[in-house]
Structure formats: C-alpha cells, structure tokens
Amino acid sequence: MRLLPHRRVSRRVWPRVDRRLLLAGFGVLAIAGALLLGVLAPPASSGSSDARAATRPQLIVSRFSEDESTLWLVDPEDPGQRQTLFSIEHAPGWDVEGVVAPGGGRIALLVVPAGASDPGSDAHLLLSDGGTPRLLVAGLDLRGGLAWSTDSAQIFARRSTTDGDGVVRTSLLAIDAASGETDTLLQHHPVGQHHTVGAIYPIGRPLSGPIYAVTVGLGGSHLLTIADDGVSTRMLTSTVTRDWTLSPDGAQLAFTAQQGLELEVLVVSLQDAALAPAQVAPAPVATEQSATTQPAAGSAAPAWRPNGELSIGRFRGPLAVAASAGESAVPGFTLPAGWSPDGAYLALRSFDGIGPGAPGTESIVLQTSAGTRVGEAPRVVEGQDLRIIGWWYASP
Secondary structure, X not given: OOOOOOOOOOOOOOOHHHHOOOXXXXXXXXXXOOOOOOEOOOOOOOOOXXXXXXXXXXXXXXXXXXXXXXXXXXXXXXXXXXXXEEEEEOOOOOOOEEXXXXXXXXXXXXXXXXXXXXOOOXXXXXXXXXXXXXXXXXXXXXXXXXXXXXXXXXXXXXXEEEOOOOOEEEEXXXXXXXOOOEEEEEEEOOEOOXXXXXXXXXXXXXXXXXXXXXXXXXXXXXXXXXXXXXXXXXXXXXXXXXXXXXXXXXXXXXXXXXXXXXXXXXXXXXOOOOEEEOOOOOOOOOOOHHHHOOOOOEEEEEEEOOOOOEEEEEEOOOHHHHHHOOOOOOOOXXXXXXXXXOOOEEEEEEEOOXXXXXXXXXXXXXXXXXXXXXXXXXXXXXXXOEEEEEEEOOOO
C-alpha cells in the first residue's frame, strides 16, 4: 500500500499513492532514529567492471516504461555509474515489485507478464541471481507484495482467487526459494471472527521465529503470528497501517499508522503487547534552508539500520495543518527507503512538494551514514520513473 498514485499498481509500503505522503525538509536526516532522505532515479552510463561481484553494496533501481522495466546496479559512491542487470517485459502499465534477499545476491520479483490483464491473480514470481530471472511460481497477487525470511530460504506472497459467487478469497503462501515448492500458511476469508478483513500482507520471518503478516480492513490493522501450533491475532491499531518492517534482531516491528493524511511511525514489541511511538533523535540541520523548516507534525517510512537504530521520515503535516496555523509550508521532504547491509549508506525518496496531499516530484537520493553537510550536493540517481528495489551485495 502506498500514499501516492502509482502506475496502476498500488504498491505495498507507500504505494506511489501512499509513499508520497512525504515528509518535510529535504536534506534533514537523523541517524539513530530520524534520517530523512528521498531517492531519485536512473543515472548515466554503466561502468566496465562487473558490479555484481563488488564487495561494496550496490543500490538496485528499476526504471519503468509502459511495457518493460529495466534494473540497474548503482554505485552509492558515484550514482552516475550504473550497470544494467536485465530488463523484464510486463503487461502495459503494470510496474514490478521487487525485494532483495537478506543474504544478498538474489532478487525476488513480482511481475504481471505480457499478455496478462489481472494483477490480482496473474502475477509471476521470478527469481534472479543477477542474471536472467527464472519463473518460480505463477498465479500470485501483485498488490500483496513480497517478503523474505531472514535466512533467505523462503519467500512469502499472496494468492487471490474469486469464488463462483464473486467473493475474493486470499491465501498467504510460503515459497521455497530453491525449489519453488509452495506451502499455504492460511486461508484468508473476507470476514474474520471479530473484524472485517480487507487485505493481508506478508511481513517476514526472523531466524528461528514465527512468520508474521498483517491484515488491514474496516476493523483496523491486526498482526498475525503464524507458528507450528497455530495462528494468533492481535490488534495493532484501529487505523490503516503500512511500511511494516522487522528489526534486525526480530524483536520489534515498526510501521506507519495512517488516518487520513495524518501519519505516525509506531513500534511494537513482538515479545509483549507494548506499542509506542518511534523514539528517534532530533534531526540535525543539513542545509541552511532546513533551519527555517517548521517543527515536524508527522512521521512515516521507518527503516532499520543493521545496528538496530531506527530511521524515519519526518514532515510538517497535512496542508490543512499548516493552513490552519497560518504558516507557509516549506517545500521538500524525504522518506528513508533502506540502509545498505553494512550501514554505510541510506537510500532515500526525495520529494519537492510540501507534504501529504501535495508531494510533488519524486527523486532518489543516496546519503552516507555521516549525513549531508551544509553546501554539499546530494548524491542523486538521475532519471525519471525510477523506484528503489533494494541493496545488492555479493557473497564473499
């Protein structure tokens, strides 16, 4: 799910229609809990060496066109250097979903193939080690998204089917990344025992832990814990949620809670029922312009750093908030998209708009863990219609 409109597809964690809920203050970021950054798109020409074998993490960026998407590896030290991995043909207008394996070196992709028409039931799960992707499973739901297990052995996805009476029913699947063997974890019915279910989204599986998923519907958002002894359910919030992400140690879940255009990052302990707003350090001033930015009124897009610190995007708040306070909105805000596995770089989605409801144009930016100094130009991935897939790194 996203806050921003997407190319026909409503993406899972900040769908183009969701993600652009964006924050305020381009260049303002806070490591250890509140880094703000936005990411731009496809760069210039590729280098001569094989970036797939590079020991330093490379950012994977997808360039969308009407019936084909191309994946690049981008050097975070020099975003103008990129290497083409491969291109994927797809049904006109439908973007691809992609997630890099936690172990690096493999990419899982959901694609509505050319000739197909229904993203809810026609998506293919493809797997690539950097070369031509191979088909793993067909008949999936593009809008359900993907998640990996922490050991990179399983991929979790959603399958939707329509009964003869027109009722759509969904299943949560665990797919073996080596063989493609599929295991149905649970059948998801339109109406739950205590709440109306709208959709189910896989979150992942920590090492030696249960599988986690979230349902979002009229009754709010509920966390599902799937273990050998069954499935347990607990309410997260009475609102819509998105951007669910497990902490590196698997002990906490961070997510964005949304009510209208009001957003807030919350963190829940997976060991007990504790739920609280994300605790983050004040964001340092990165540019002279950001020094005039009004205090943040919301937060979104949590991203865990490998050392367990939580980075989030902060923004001024809905346009109505600034207007009612008689304040002029400062253009620009950023959303974290993911830390590199070595914790050295943060990929960000940067917007030149004024906040939720008016995000403006999106771009991709890279920042080092040291932040961006005043007067330092941001490392922008140049191009249009780009999206971040994740961080690639070769096994030693």
